[in-house]
Amino acid sequence: MHCLTLLRPAPPLLAIPSLRLLSRFSSNTSKALLLHFSNLLKRFPQENPYPSNPSPGSRPLWPHPYEYNDLMSAFASAGDSTNVLRLFDEMKRFNCRPDAACYTTVANSLLSSNQPEAAIAVFKEMVSSGVLPDTMAYTVLVKLYACYLRQFELAYEVVHGMRDCGCKPDVVTYSTLITGLCQVGRVSEAFGVLDVMLNEGCVPNAHTYTPILHAYCTAGQIEEAERLVSTMEAVNCVPNVVTYNILIGALSKAGRFNEVENILANCQLKGWEPDVITYSTYMDGLCKAGKVDRSFMLLEEMVSHGLYPNKVTINILLDGLCKRSNSLCAQSILERSSEFGWRPGVVNYNTVMSRLCEVGKYFSVLKLFTDMFKKGLEPDSWTFSIVVQGLCKAGKIRKAKCLFDSNGFLANVVAYNTLIRYLYFLGEVEEVYHLLDQMTKENVVPNHTTYGIMIELLCSEGRFEAAINCFSISLDNGWSPNLVVNLVWGLVAGEKIYKLVKILEWIVKQGFFIDTCIYCSLIKAFCWRGSCQNTEIYTLCYILDLFLKIR
């Protein structure tokens, strides 16, 4: 990295012919790519050889947008949007005007790294530079609205509007829209889109149906999913390995391992081949169901098919080992990894450390934490959260706070929540408020867990209006029945029954889903308070009837 930033002015990376070749190795990590670059750049003139006004007709010395796009795509598929942006800036600096494809690549890579706002900026720039979007550009715009911002009205508008710009939505555009709808469970609407594309003579493929299957599987509607697979076969939209992986995942989760075996046994007949993800998915299901031995047998099977476990597969097995109370084994696999020439990843450490935490082996957690440093592995925010949790559980809350405040600690919302929860248990209200302040300052966005603790805290301090206010703010993050449970307990304990009735009436009016947890918490809270003996029982009955839509 440093070699590149130190060279000023930096020559365009793409002026070196062999880089075009390099960019084909999209599976290469960005670091590997950068290493190649910095080596090549050492032989490159440090002066800027690129005149801003080339003589007409001469072959330009600087690279063509195609070449930049090739390289940007390589970084994009390596998940490195920072370098995509760097190249994008660079090409503009060298007066190499981005074409529609370049803008599309950059916007898409920003989406992949979850920066929808930045992607919008790229689209705006595209328009203001007078570059006309093509179908692919519009497709990424649909992806932005449907899969990231969930603004489906705008997504539909793009699909309709692109016709006027001389572009036709294609199977990718429609499949993208269907994906977005299915991700939020709007399956019937997705079928509506499918109808539209069929009417237009746009032929669906596996990408069109698979998101729908995914939605069914997420909702636990396995029978519907299986029926959809038959439909796909009937309309000549053959399910592929991804389709089957989703189905196998759902079946494994439901413990229906015989059916998984059946699907695997018939794969050749159906014309698809299991891959690493197929095996990993199945193995994870087996491990979670306690069938760790069977999972290890599958490891042998996949290797015999020429498929090799990757970090995820190994993580699943490590997790399985811990679940079978073999955390000591998992721990030594990590500690002694160099003996068998394996380099574990951060997630591998996180997995074993969190399992050790669960069984109270806090010393081992710290031991692995230091082992990571010895191996030169950088802990991530998950690691830190797990260690904070381990220290808190071990009763070393001061130590946890010290670690939290130390340099280099990557605090995310979970680390904050953990520390806040334990400090709250200890009655250190001052510190809790201080941490909540700090969270805002550090731009760590609170989530439902945070709001739950805040509601509890505010109620215990008698600040009921603030607690209710906190609840309404939490709705920006979506609906969480658990927060209502917190509010119920807090308000009943604080004898604010009138406030409780008001807020519950409002909740019912908004049409939020009332689950059994909320229902039970009300009954339990009233019983706990002893209200069942007096006239307040009528208030309780009133609310319960309200929930059941009797009133």
Next chain:
DNA sequence: CTAGGGTTAG
């Protein structure tokens, strides 16, 4: 250059 799948924390 554009679409879908598997692992870890409160």
